[in-house]
Amino acid sequence: MDALDPRIAIPIVYFIYKKYEPSSPRSAFFLLLALPGVLVVALRVCERFNSYATAVPTVYLAYWSLLSTFVVAYRISPFHPLARYPGPLLCKISKGWLAYVAGKGGKAHLYVQDLHMRYGEVVRIGPNELSITHQDFTRVVLGAKGLPRGPYYDSRQHEAGMSLDGMRDQALHAIRRRPWARGMNTAAMKYYEELIRNTLSDLIVGLKQRTNRPIDISEWTNYFGFDFMGQMAFTRDYGMLKNGYDKEGLLDLIEHAMQDSAWISHIPWSIPFLRYVPGASKYWDQMKAVGERAVADRVALGSNHRDLFHYLMDEDGHEAVRPTKALVAVDGQLAIIAGGDTTATTLSHIVYFLLRYPIYLDRLRKEIDETFPDGADSTLDFTKQTNMPFLNACINEALRLYPPVLAGLQRRVEPGTGGKMIGPYFVPEETQVSLFAYSIHRDPQHFSPLTNTFWPDRWLSQEKYTLPSGDVISADEVVTNRDVFIPFSQGPMVCAGKNVALTEMRSVMCALLQHFDLKIADQSFLDSWEDKIEETFTTKRGTLPVILSLRA
Numbered sequence: 381m382d383a384l385d386p387r388i389a390i391p392i393v394y395f396i397y398k399k400y401e402p403s404s405p406r407s408a409f410f411l412l413l414a415l416p417g418v419l420v421v422a423l424r425v426c427e428r429f430n431s432y433a434t435a436v437p438t439v440y441l442a443y444w445s446l447l448s449t450f451v452v453a454y455r456i457s458p459f460h461p462l463a464r465y466p467g468p469l470l471c472k473i474s475k476g477w478l479a480y481v482a483g484k485g486g487k488a489h490l491y492v493q494d495l496h497m498r499y500g501e502v503v504r505i506g507p508n509e510l511s512i513t514h515q516d517f518t519r520v521v522l523g524a525k526g527l528p529r530g531p532y533y534d535s536r537q538h539e540a541g542m543s544l545d546g547m548r549d550q551a552l553h554a555i556r557r558r559p560w561a562r563g564m565n566t567a568a569m570k571y572y573e574e575l576i577r578n579t580l581s582d583l584i585v586g587l588k589q590r591t592n593r594p595i596d597i598s599e600w601t602n603y604f605g606f607d608f609m610g611q612m613a614f615t616r617d618y619g620m621l622k623n624g625y626d627k628e629g630l631l632d633l634i635e636h637a638m639q640d641s642a643w644i645s646h647i648p649w650s651i652p653f654l655r656y657v658p659g660a661s662k663y664w665d666q667m668k669a670v671g672e673r674a675v676a677d678r679v680a681l682g683s684n685h686r687d688l689f690h691y692l693m694d695e696d697g698h699e700a701v702r703p704t705k706a707l708v709a710v711d712g713q714l715a716i717i718a719g720g721d722t723t724a725t726t727l728s729h730i731v732y733f734l735l736r737y738p739i740y741l742d743r744l745r746k747e748i749d750e751t752f753p754d755g756a757d758s759t760l761d762f763t764k765q766t767n768m769p770f771l772n773a774c775i776n777e778a779l780r781l782y783p784p785v786l787a788g789l790q791r792r793v794e795p796g797t798g799g800k801m802i803g804p805y806f807v808p809e810e811t812q813v814s815l816f817a818y819s820i821h822r823d824p825q826h827f828s829p830l831t832n833t834f835w836p837d838r839w840l841s842q843e844k845y846t847l848p849s850g851d852v853i854s855a856d857e858v859v860t861n862r863d864v865f866i867p868f869s870q871g872p873m874v875c876a877g878k879n880v881a882l883t884e885m886r887s888v889m890c891a892l893l894q895h896f897d898l899k900i901a902d903q904s905f906l907d908s909w910e911d912k913i914e915e916t917f918t919t920k921r922g923t924l925p926v927i928l929s930l931r932a
């Protein structure tokens with residue numbers, strides 16, 4: 381045997397490969413194509429092969445199969461640092477499997493939930509990745525001294541730079557977050573509340589024009605969410621509520637763009653390669669154009685609007701260095717997607733659950749009528765809505781069962797840290813830790829009884845609780861672990877728009893139930909609603925046809 385023998389050459393290449401996993405086309409080309417090419421030439425020159433026609437296929441095939449065998453053998457071997465953690469074989473071998481599950485039917489959240497039910501609090505969902513539901517994640521993973529983001533977020537890289545929600549460096553993220561914090565302060569919120577009022581008024585007018593016939597309320601929550609975000613982010617009128625449809629085709633575009641991101645995020649090393657695939661970035665290119673157009677139009681409006689753009693662009697000059705317009709376009713795009721889709725999804729889920737369990741619809745309407753008697757305008761006092769226990773319980777319960785960000789919030793234990801303990805579980809360096817809110821919220825250790833059922837009462841402080849069956853149980857039989865309730869994430873990277881979103885959702889539910897009676901137009905859509913939910917980075921949902929009638 382000598383150095384040209386594949387049995388010697390491949391292990392050497394494997395160790396190089398393992399250290400510098402070829403996440404750039406250049407290194408992949410070198411390790412996977414050029415190096416075996418050099419071997420071919422060397423072996424041919426040394427006359428181990430009579431011709432290139434036999435050398436090329438033999439060496440390449442031997443090289444690739446041995447390399448794959450080494451990779452797989454190590455990942456499933458007892459020597460791997462995550463060997464002690466259970467998980468399906470395919471997950472241990474490659475993250476490609478979860479990418480496939482995510483891309484195939486948008487059911488990655490159900491798949492991971494199933495794994496937790498089978499294996500427990502910790503599951504190996506990738507060669508170097510764990511999904512954890514143990515409650516210590518709040519402190520160790522998301523807390524103030526928590527972990528930085530993992531490579532899952534690399535898909536949020538744009539030409540102009542990374543969007544805020546993809547920034548992995550904690551110090552840089554904190555700097556970038558400062559204008560967002562100013563853009564969400566009390567004064568800014570007052571202005572956004574005015575915009576919410578205006579958008580609500582458009583919503584109610586639009587719905588009043590369509591009473592007594594089926595309309596897709598899920599689509600109308602989209603119109604509300606995106607019309608509001610357009611105004612809030614860029615003082616831009618998408619006019620969906622006024623027109624009764626999405627004239628610019630924004631919703632379709634976002635749906636396509638998000639669908640691709642859902643699987644690509646699991647295998648972020650594929651991103652540089654996808655750039656060479658014609659059409660692969662089509663939807664994101666169009667999204668970029670949308671962002672740029674919004675910025676250009678907003679710049680033309682001048683600087684007398686206190687929208688989010690004003691703060692992100694640092695028009696008041698708080699920062700030493702002002703961001704570029706291109707970077708603000710990226711973050712504005714983020715706000716529109718992150719803010720429009722998530723709020724609309726949650727509103728749709730709330731309406732779905734209220735239609736599914738009319739007893740809660742009646743209770744919520746009663747609370748609204750008592751808080752705003754004689755048809756008093758609920759939009760004039762958002763503070764009152766903050767203190768409506770049942771309304772907030774319904775919102776929390778919908779967010780618990782169907783957090784709009786269904787898939788893993790991913791963090792990484794960095795090299796040089798010595799690893800981390802999450803509860804009794806040691807997580808070695810260079811391991812990704814994913815938090816699937818869907819699984820965490822459906823763990824009976826955190827929420828019980830009726831873990832998988834919409835039961836808003838669990839969020840109310842009571843001495844005794846009446847279950848839907850009529851049975852009465854005492855407070856100590858109810859577990860509601862608010863610490864692990866993470867629909868908005870937690871810690872330094874918590875959702876920047878949490879307060880805006882909650883204000884939007886409370887006000888829409890109050891206005892909707894004040895003005896209208898609602899019933900499902902076609903029961904089959906109610907029955908299939910949950911089956912149609914897909915994890916697409918955020919959530920793709922079906923239609924929810926309802927018939928609204930004006931309240932007597």
Ligand code: HEM
Pocket residue numbers: 544545546547557714715718719720722723726783784785789790866867868869872873874875876877878880881
């Ligand atoms: C029900 C509504 C919403 C939910 C459930 C939600 C959920 C989340 C979650 C889970 C994250 C963390 C994502 C991650 O780390 O991967 C996040 C981040 C973010 N959200 Fe929201 N969001 C909502 C509404 C909004 C709204 C209305 C806005 C804008 C006004 C917004 C802006 C953002 C931004 C900018 C980030 C990135 C924060 C950072 O990286 O520092 N979100 N959101």
